[in-house]
Amino acid sequence: MSGTQDLPAILIHRLPAFNLLFKSKLHNHFTLLYLPLDSPDSTHSFLSRHAASVRALVAVGPTPVNSQILDLLPALEIVVCSSAGIDHVDLSECRQRGLLVTSAGNAFSEDVADYSVALLIDVLRRVSAGNRFVRAGLWPQHGSYPLGSKLGGKRVGIVGLGSIGSEVAKRLVAFGCSIAYTSRKKKLAVSYPFFENVHDLAADCNVLIVCCALTDQTRHMINKDVMMALGKEGVIVNVGRGALIDENELVQSLLRGDIGGTGLDVYENEPHVPEELFKLDNVVLSRHVAVLTPESFEALQDVIIGNLLAFFSNKPLLSPIQLD
Amino acid sequence: MESIGVLMACPMNTYLEQELEKRFFLFKFWDFPDKALFLDTHRNTIRAVVGNATAGADGELIDNLPKLEIVSSFSVGLDKIDLAKCREKGIRVTNTPDVLTEDVADLAIGLILAVLRRLCESDRYVRSGKWKKGDYKLTTKFTGKSVGIIGLGRIGMALAKRAEAFSCPISYCTRTKKPSLNYNYYPSVVELASHCQILVVACSLTEETRHIINREVIDALGPKGVLVNIGRGTHVDERELVSALVGGRLGGAGLDVFEHEPEVPEEFLCLENVVLAPHVGSGTMETRKSMGDLVLGNLEAHFLNKPLLTPVV
Secondary structure, three states: OOOOHHHEEEEEEEOOOOOOOOHHHHHOOEEOOOOOOOOOOHHHHHHHHHHHOOOOEEEEEOOOOOOHHHHOOOOOOOEOOOOOOOOOOHHHHHHOOOEEEEOOOOOOOOHHHHHHHHHHHHHOHHHHHHEEEEEEHHHHHOOOOEEEOOOOOEEEEOOOOOOOOOOOOHHHOOOOOOEEEEOOOOOOOOOOOOOOOOOHHHHHOOEEOOOOOOOOOOOOOHHHHHHHHOOOEEEEEEEEHHEEEOOHHHHHHHHOOOOOOEEEEOOOOOOOOOOHHHHHHEEEEEEOOOOOOHHHHHHHHHHHHHHHHHHHOOOOOEEOOOOO | OOEEEEEEEEOHHHHHHHHHHHEEEEHHHOOOOHHHHHHHHOOOOOOEEOOOOOEEEEEHHHOOOOOEEEEEEOOHHHHHHHHHHHHHHHEEEEEOOOOHHHHHHHHHHHHHHHHHHHHHHHHHHHHHHHHHHHOOOOOOOOOOEEEEEOOHHHHHHHHHHHHHHHOOOOOOOOOOOOOOOOOOOOHHHHHHHHOOOEOOOOOOOOOOOOOOOOOOHHHHHOOOEEEEEOOHHHEHHHHHHHHHHHOOOOOEEEEOOOOOOOOOOOOHHHHOOOOOOOOOOOHHHHHHHHHHHHHHHEEEEEHOOOOOOOOOO
16 A cells, blocks of 8 residues: 555554454554554564554553553553543543543444433333243233333433433433433533432432443442432433442342342443342343444544544544543 | 123223222123123123223124123223224223323334344343353444334324434324424335334224235335334234344334234244334333223213213214
8 A cells, every 4th residue: 555654653452352343444544553462572572663653542442551551652642542431541640641532522422322211211111021021922821011110200310411411311301201410510501400419319310320431439429328319119220331330239229129120231340240130120231332333433433533633633632531 | 880880801900900899890801701601691781891902892792782881991092992883882982092102102212222222132141141241243323213103193293202302303104194294204104114214103003004014015114124013913914024024124123012912923032133022012000000090080971971081982
């Protein structure tokens, strides 16, 4: 390929399981270098040849970006992430080194919001459990199926009213739900009731949709007290990160009947899922796939390429993370 | 009113059953294995029938109940009631509109999302304990997909409102165009199916709409299309649907109703792109109570000579 040398080099950092689904488009704009994954030796020899020229790193999926890798890249200026949550990136290291960091921005928001609604309807209306019931041939024997709970009229508390949370709210309003939220700060442009903390929000709501970023402040924010405040009919949907919920307490609360049900796309120790949940019909379990549609990846490519092009031409980044 | 004989056609709701027992002389049809003997014995006591989507009052039952005055259905659809015969004999008929509209529309969206995002498959996979990291597959985005609705009545409108919140362009097919709406109108179901990716059956079941989803419609919807049926099983030619799904000519289906429910075609059971619900469109505690109250209200109004709450005939 002629002219490839003139394109800026970017280093792709990914775990073996997360091969790039979008390298074709990146090829048009950049020279792609792949961090070898087979052995530390090959990583070192690779970096000794290329590290000096690498100003941009693309971290794919949950690939850890820590001081270990950053130490190897002295010329690095920007870390471009392919996910919306960036808890796998050591942000204080990035700040100390003066690096720029970008996330997937809004690329996934619609799909994750759709998925939240899907999980919520599934839990309330027992869609997956009903599907199991029919497939097991139980319908002719049992005649009727246990009743679900109506979505309309429910008070839904959004934990983290960012881009995903706002899309969730917009959708659920059309189902006749009322919306309340908690966030780091009250959003002045929004008329939904704001709660200072998630406990007070839970006490006021029938449903919690957890879609905030995982940080030291938000780890295990959905704890036993919050679950008790939500109550026996309450439903928790988590499309953020597993560690936002104290998973052990969640399992115990479900087993005791202290909350009504839950829909989970994420878990504390993925791919491990507590086995106690497998037998419960008021639980819907998904495998961290809320963002995984071709449409999302198309949008993600545009965000990644847009951030990189902006970086190399000194223009404002599309989805920068504030490191303060 | 304790002396008025009311026949409940099949089990449908415990609350309604208890409330009927408090107010009337209730016969539960399923308690009497010998139907002929039962009808022979009680034909002159039964003045009301309470039916639903499974069993109502067909011509034969009506002929066997000479004192029948009213059929109060615990459903919005009236396909299990011989309406012509009721009209002819002056028998009143009521249903339970409005109170179940939102639930049915909610379930339709739930089925669309479950089919497109393969939610039930994902749930089954996680429960099998086989999940390994990085083991994923792409599914289809819902937001922005074109949604076609057959029958833009109460349920169809509630569905359209919800789908609009997902930025879906809406089109529809009804007997007559609704000029007040901005949605795209198609005069035939085939045209509607060829212009949308998700097709939802939300019309009532009549002679004209029986098998409204036939092979031609399914082929117009195509291998990326998804069919959702929250109407009645007989709206869909089920053999054709099975053959299209098995042959990959249709992308997927979300079904709350079946032609021979509770029997479901075996071929569905091994298809991952199909979500099967046991006819629970109105199946929430809140809504079933409201429906029960409407049935009771209609019966009481009738026997107190007051205007019916939701009369059809």
